[in-house]
Amino acid sequence: MRVLLKPPVMNAVTTPTPHHPFNEAQWLRILFLIADTEQWLQQLHKDIFYQLPLKQHKKLLRNNWYLSASVLAHILERHYAPMARHPGAGKFTIGVERIVAIIKEAFAATPQPVPQSCNQQRVWDAGSIVGYDVAGSATQVVTVIADAAGRIVTAFPGIIANVMPDGSGSP
Secondary structure (H helix, E strand, O other), X not given: OOOOOOOOOOOOOOOOOOOOOOOHHHHXXXXXXXXXXXXXXXXXXXXXXXXXXOOOHHHHEEOOEEOOHHHHXXXXXXXXXXXXXXXXXXXXXXXXXXXXXXXXXHHHOOOEEOOOOXXXXXXXXXXOOOEEOXXXXXXXXXXXXXXXXXXXXXXXXXXXXXXXXXXXXXX
């Protein structure tokens, strides 16, 4: 004999229908739970960044040059040499605290548009070798990409490869 079970309901709040009217009290409880959780996570985010041995931590957390924990995790996962992932990407060979410090310093660079994108790039000379670029050459240049609002999207050693009109890479 087979017993059919209903799949678990994944939505915490059901979409209002004639059979399920909008439950404002439940919706408000969930909204406040999400808001409280978001504030707690933002505080954790600040706390984790303040553990880095840097001066002027607030420069990383300002609204117009914002490095989130998830973006830093992306940068490290893709572009940090000790992480054995994404072998075709440029890799930082310096410590995490230096990577974050360079991202902070890059705010001083003049933003330039990223070709074929709405994002902006800041190219920063760190003054010493920081890793190797996508071609495998040692570099002291770091590119930081941010969206139009200034939220950092990624950062990597080297520069964005030029794209020729025919779609091929730089010669």
